[in-house]
Amino acid sequence: MFDWLFVAPAERRLLASSGRRAPTPWVIAIMTFSIMLIAATGLALANTAGVLSRAIESRYALEVPGGGANLNALVGAVRSSPGVTSAEAVSESQMRQTLKKWLGPEADSAELPVPALIHFDADAGADLTAIQGRAQAIASGARIVAHRDSVSPLLHSLTLLQAVAFGLVLLLSAAAAAAVVLAARGSLDTHRFTIEVMHGIGATDIQVAHLFQRKIAIDAFIGSITGGVAAALVLALLAGGAAFVGELTGGASLGLKDIVVLALLPFALTGLATWVARAAVLKALREAL
Amino acid sequence: MAAVAEFDSVGLRYGTGAEVLRDLDFRLRTGSFYFLTGASGAGKTSLLKLLYLAQRPTRGRIKLFGEELSEAPREALPPFRRRIGVVFQDFRLIRHLSAFDNVALPLRVSGAKDEDVEGPVREMLAWVGLADRASARPPTLSGGEQQRVAIARAVINRPELLVADEPTGNVDAEMASRLMGLFTALNRLGTTVVVATHDVGLISATAGAQLIRLENGTLVDPTGSLRNPPRPPKRRA
Numbered sequence: 345m346f347d348w349l350f351v352a353p354a355e356r357r358l359l360a361s362s363g364r365r366a367p368t369p370w371v372i373a374i375m376t377f378s379i380m381l382i383a384a385t386g387l388a389l390a391n392t393a394g395v396l397s398r399a400i401e402s403r404y405a406l407e408v409p410g411g412g413a414n415l416n417a418l419v420g421a422v423r424s425s426p427g428v429t430s431a432e433a434v435s436e437s438q439m440r441q442t443l444k445k446w447l448g449p450e451a452d453s454a455e456l457p458v459p460a461l462i463h464f465d466a467d468a469g470a471d472l473t474a475i476q477g478r479a480q481a482i483a484s485g486a487r488i489v490a491h492r493d494s495v496s497p498l499l500h501s502l503t504l505l506q507a508v509a510f511g512l513v514l515l516l517s518a519a520a521a522a523a524v525v526l527a528a529r530g531s532l533d534t535h536r537f538t539i540e541v542m543h544g545i546g547a548t549d550i551q552v553a554h555l556f557q558r559k560i561a562i563d564a565f566i567g568s569i570t571g572g573v574a575a576a577l578v579l580a581l582l583a584g585g586a587a588f589v590g591e592l593t594g595g596a597s598l599g600l601k602d603i604v605v606l607a608l609l610p611f612a613l614t615g616l617a618t619w620v621a622r623a624a625v626l627k628a629l630r631e632a633l
Numbered sequence: 634m635a636a637v638a639e640f641d642s643v644g645l646r647y648g649t650g651a652e653v654l655r656d657l658d659f660r661l662r663t664g665s666f667y668f669l670t671g672a673s674g675a676g677k678t679s680l681l682k683l684l685y686l687a688q689r690p691t692r693g694r695i696k697l698f699g700e701e702l703s704e705a706p707r708e709a710l711p712p713f714r715r716r717i718g719v720v721f722q723d724f725r726l727i728r729h730l731s732a733f734d735n736v737a738l739p740l741r742v743s744g745a746k747d748e749d750v751e752g753p754v755r756e757m758l759a760w761v762g763l764a765d766r767a768s769a770r771p772p773t774l775s776g777g778e779q780q781r782v783a784i785a786r787a788v789i790n791r792p793e794l795l796v797a798d799e800p801t802g803n804v805d806a807e808m809a810s811r812l813m814g815l816f817t818a819l820n821r822l823g824t825t826v827v828v829a830t831h832d833v834g835l836i837s838a839t840a841g842a843q844l845i846r847l848e849n850g851t852l853v854d855p856t857g858s859l860r861n862p863p864r865p866p867k868r869r870a
Contacts, residue, residue, distance in 0.1 A: 354734055354741060354750075358727070538727050544687060545786075546715030547742045548708070630707070 358542070359535055359555050368527040368560065369567035372617060375520040376571025376610050377578075379513050383609060384579055386509030387602040393502040400491035402429075404472070406462040409485040415460050418486065421478045422462055427470025434461040517616060524560060524617045528624040531556055539629070549629040557622045564617035572610035579606075636660040636696070637794050637825040638684060643693035645679055653679050654850045657693070659859035661827065663793075666820045668836045669829040671847035677829045678722065678798055680847065684827060685719045685796045686710050698793065715743055718792030718824075720800045724783040726771040732758065732782045733767040739790045757785045760815065762808070776803040784812055788819055795819060797828045801835060813839060 406422060408415065415433050423431040439458045443451040450456065466472070472488050479486040492499075532539065539552055579598075598606075638661040645654040654676045661667060671677050682688040683695060686702065694703045697713055718739075726735050737754045758764050761781035771779050780803045787795060795816065801809035813835060820826045827845075828835075836842065846853040 354737065354747065357730060357734060537725075541725050541727055542738070542742065543711075544685070544714065544719060544725070545739045545742055546711045546713075546717075548711045551742065 355555065356558075358538060359531070359559055366527060366530070366563070368523065368563040369570065371523045371527075372520055372564050372567030372613065373571035373574070375516050375523070376568040376613055377575045378571075379516045379520075379613070380572060380575035380606055380609055381578065382509050382512045382516070384575075384598060384602070384606055386506050386513070387605065388598055389502050389506050389509065391597065391599065391602070393499055393506070396495065396502075397492075397499060400495055402465050402467065403491040404464055404466060405489045405491065406464065406476075406479055407487055407489060408460040408462070408479075408483050409457065410459070410483075414482050415462075417482050418479055419462055421482055422464050422475060425466075425470070425475045425478060427467040428475065429465045429467065431462055431464035434463065436460045517613065520613060521616060521620045524564065524620045525624045527563070528556060528560060528621045529628060531559065532625060532628050549626055552629060553622055553625045556625045557618055560621035561614065561618040564614045564621075568610035568613045568617075572607075576606075635663040635699075637663045637698060639694075639696040640683075641694040641696075643683065643690045643695060645676075645683065645688065646691050652691070652850060654683070654690075657852050659845070659852055659854065661794075661825055661859075663825055664820070664823050665825055666817070666839060666842040667825075667827045667845050668839070668842050669827055669845045669847065670831065670836070675847040676850040677847055679850075681719075681796050681798055681827070681829055684794070685717050686714050715739070715790065716793045718787035718790060718795040720780075720784050720787045720795075720797035722798040722802070724771070724779045726779055726782055726786075728771050731768045731770055732763055732774065732778075735771070735782055736785045736789055738786060743790060753789060754785075757789050758782075761785045761812070777805065777808060780804055781808070781812070784815070788815065791819070791822070792824060795824050795826045797826070799830055800828060801830065801832060809835065810838070 406418065408418060415435060419431050419433045422428055436458050439460065440451045440456075443456075443458065447456075451458075466475070476486065476488045479488075535556075542552055640657045640659050643654065643657040644652050646652045657680070669677050669680065679688065683690060684697075686697070690703055694701060696702065698716060700713070702710065702713060727738070730738075733754055736757055737750045740750045740753065755764065755767065758767050761784060763778060763781055763785070766774065766778060769778075771782065774782065780800065784797070784800060787797065797816070800816075801812055804812065809832075816826050816828065817839065830836065836844065843858065845859060852859065
């Protein structure tokens with residue numbers, strides 16, 4: 345299956361080299377570098393969305409307008425409701441402290457209506473209407489807001505970004521394949537005379553295609569490994585920052601499975617380039633007698 | 634009677650131009666020696682291209698080695714091309730390969746291993762007087778030396794049909810005689826030889842050879858011997 349990779353030196357000499365490699369490895373290196381970074385971004389976004397989604401799936405907030413004078417009673421009512429696994433109060437003063445970061449001293453203004461909040465986790469089967477009813481018996485304006493409703497636009501954007509990343513990976517792969525087709529055609533033009541002579545003495549299209557396939561496979565391998573190593577270095581440099589972002593988003597980062605996928609990408613690109621080169625060369629040769 | 638090639642109402646035109654070959658009807662008997670003559674532009678090189686399967690006829694049928702190949706799929710052609718040796722007028726040597734690698738090419742294309750290539754190629758290079766030029770590349774060889782490398786490449790595989798376009802055009806009289814001796818020897822071993830040439834001396838010096846004459850793309854064969862070739866005289870072993 346891979347015998348075309350291991351040809352005798354005499355056959356290798358058939359496609360003369362000027363000593364300088366064509367730009368193909370560089371083009372493929374740049375493509376691989378870009379594809380790996382985009383793929384890593386897409387995978388990290390997917391993980392972030394997953395972590396975020398899981399974290400807020402069962403998380404709710406009980407908003408208590410007017411600061412919630414009976415905050416402790418409300419926390420007790422929520423915590424003792426069936427299906428609630430934990431509840432934590434955020435008092436009005438804590439809220440104002442947080443708002444100060446954005447509003448400054450204005451956050452202490454009595455004219456600014458700041459609600460108190462009670463964050464709680466509830467099982468999937470918990471009766472939220474009953475919980476809200478119990479809360480409203482203590483503070484009439486209390487209402488429950490699901491975190492997933494608040495974060496839904498963000499999750500939607502993350503999903504969209506993943507799709508964009510996937511699309512870019514496909515587009516760049518197609519661009520790499522197109523570059524390989526151009527390189528194969530250029531190489532065929534350069535070696536047209538040799539091909540004519542080989543055909544004249546009875547070489548088959550497959551024999552000729554193997555020569556080009558091997559040359560482009562080597563170029564693609566050199567390029568994709570170079571681009572892959574460069575991308576790995578950049579990803580390693582970004583790892584510190586990614587860990588920080590990961591902490592913010594609840595620990596989302598690249599897992600072992602993601603790293604394996606990324607490590608396989610250069611080899612997949614080499615395979616794609618080799619297959620495309622073979623198809624392009626065979627198609628061009630069919631146009632000869 | 635076995636024929637290595639049979640042309641039946643063959644015509645050839647390039648693109649939309651006029652026909653360069655018209656109504657060719659002839660048979661080349663296996664094991665015979667033919668000279669192809671005619672003025673420049675008569676169609677000799679085009680006829681040779683049809684013979685060595687570099688061109689398809691635009692009409693008519695061509696049989697080679699008993700197989701109809703005019704419309705054969707291109708995948709079917711390489712095995713037939715391996716049975717044909719060709720000496721091109723412009724040599725068609727691969728410039729970046731040594732004389733040795735150029736001569737070895739047909740053997741390697743046929744799948745010969747390196748150890749089976751070395752001996753025959755060295756022997757053939759010695760025969761054409763280029764034993765000491767085996768590692769030289771074509772641009773460093775004289776025209777005559779290049780022609781001898783081209784001839785060595787054409788005959789290394791012991792072809793059943795040898796087609797040569799002006800094979801002695803660039804060599805001196807002594808080398809021309811020697812090369813014709815090689816062609817004659819191959820012919821005695823059963824190879825059908827077709828040599829396109831203007832050299833009358835060469836034709837007259839080759840006993841038993843038949844003449845194919847082209848004029849303006851048509852065959853001049855007043856005796857009809859090409860259409861119905863006579864039985865060849867018995868050769869001495």
